[in-house]
Amino acid sequence: MNIGHIAQQAGVSRSTVSYVLSGKRQIGAATRARVMAIIDQANYRPSATARALSNGSTRTLALAVPRLHHHLSIEIMQFVGAIAEAAAEDEFDTLLSPSGGGERQSALERLVMERRVDGIILMETLISDPRVEMLMAQGFPFITIGRAGHDTEHDWVDTNYEGLVREAVERLAAQGHRHIALVNRPQEMLDKGYCLSVNAKAGFEAACADLGLHGVMACCDEDDGAGEQSLRQILDLDPKVTGVVSVNDRSLAALMDALAADGRSVPDDMSVIAVAPPRVAARTSPPVTAADVPAAPMAAKAVQTLLARIGDVETEPVRELFSTPFVDRGSVGPAKRPAARNRRR
Amino acid sequence: MNIGHIAQQAGVSRSTVSYVLSGKRQIGAATRARVMAIIDQANYRPSATARALSNGSTRTLALAVPRLHHHLSIEIMQFVGAIAEAAAEDEFDTLLSPSGGGERQSALERLVMERRVDGIILMETLISDPRVEMLMAQGFPFITIGRAGHDTEHDWVDTNYEGLVREAVERLAAQGHRHIALVNRPQEMLDKGYCLSVNAKAGFEAACADLGLHGVMACCDEDDGAGEQSLRQILDLDPKVTGVVSVNDRSLAALMDALAADGRSVPDDMSVIAVAPPRVAARTSPPVTAADVPAAPMAAKAVQTLLARIGDVETEPVRELFSTPFVDRGSVGPAKRPAARNRRR
């Protein structure tokens, strides 16, 4: 069933059917009614492929997601869902391309060179990301979620990790904590230059310097259970730590458990504050004061910006930082004198 | 840059270039080398759209995911990741279509009628699912993940919830528990006829009947924190309950917390056994003995089966139930005499 059949049945030309469908031309009421009747009766829909070939537009976006051991983390998934929804609003479909972190670059490149999509959304970007270089070089429309380190001239939206971590540090400092720690993403990510890790670290160090605090950082794997190991690492680096900032939601629960197992109660012996989804931060014991990553608004903005970019390649790059307020869940309290802490270990 | 340019540069016809690319024809070594050189130098890739139009095949699958309040659950995302990877193995792309549970049926139908994809994978099916009816009626290639209630003639893979729940019940019974409960998915899902909820319920009731146990069921919302409410519900229905089977991973952690808050220790006062990902079941306090949903093998099988179906519409439907063993995490223990339990409430 194609446009030709419809045209034949209705006794009009194919172009007329096309114009009835697109509304780009005035069509006589009688003709239109006749054509529409046939279309409805046959439940005809024009082939997306043929239309794409003719228009030079696929009405499809690709979303480059990291290949986290064949499953996706909560934070990623929030973005995936939000982006698919936002794209659907504008009648765009979303192609999932597992191709982050240096792996499967070729898969992404294939999408570009084969013109399989109109634009690309990159997640989990690196400070120096080969995918970004490639897309820039190709002049292909794209936007990154999480690119804020470099000053390449492209669109991005990002969570303001630097600012959020700074605020977290300030909150700890306000309660008298002088020795604090950052639980960052895995070492591997920091080494590879994941923007998120790098920015969190930068924000932490800058804030500590500004406030005259003693700060240490631990990188923490995202296996469940890595929380204990990172706690140990922190206390080895600085036994006087009384406040922890975490940007590693995957290990947050394990961290809390490890604290409990170590006989440290929160917030009495240790204050904890994090950047993590409510689903995670509210579910630990005890719950953790945290700022959420505003996935939905970021996704909406990313899609909107990308579509604009697809329409007009020449306009100024859009860059936007997103923040959300910290939700107090009582995991931050005043610092005790270190000597007063009751260590049983 | 298209196939014509390449042909011109190489001084050959377009068909020759096409055959060099596809390898469907013997090409003289010299010609092939010349053509390949041009192709490499130009980094040329044939347009996916044009190829799709010509072949009548998009090499794209759609994955219909539920629209869980704009974000996706852990179990779902395991499938999403695994399916995208499996499809990529076979050089198929994966389109995400947020269209489950009765909502956005039209989005799915559009994909079909516009021939935007070659096949569809449905998740979270209903016992009587309009999407299935529609795809059957259209004769469109598809497979469902989770369809096992009805006997329509289509491909499916499913987690053996009925069997897993039965085994869970048997394990409780073996420890002497006579009053047990099932924590099912939300009431709404059961009412709508989600296969998973329905099968879990059926397995539970059948097993209880066979073993002469007294069983009650509570439907539990998937907000974090709904665990407490469902515990209350269970104890209202039958205060003598000493064993719980949960197929609701989202509320599992909250359930464990609620038990603790209620002064019931696991497994001494209450045994708990679940169907849930290790990430969840191993992270509760205490951890819960559970069977994982085998997402990766199910996804692989689903993709493989769907591709076969796309190739050959006539063969017998494939149906496969997947199970995984329960991993003992010590949350199941012998039943105490109800009277001996120490209730403080």
Added chain:
DNA sequence: TTGAAAGCGCTACCAT
């Protein structure tokens, strides 16, 4: 107000 026909870029059949 409508129709005819030239593409869009590729594949594959029919020639040579």
Added chain:
DNA sequence: ATGGTAGCGCTTTCAA
């Protein structure tokens, strides 16, 4: 071993 060309199903310009 290679070339010419007719589609694939749609959009849109040019004509009437």
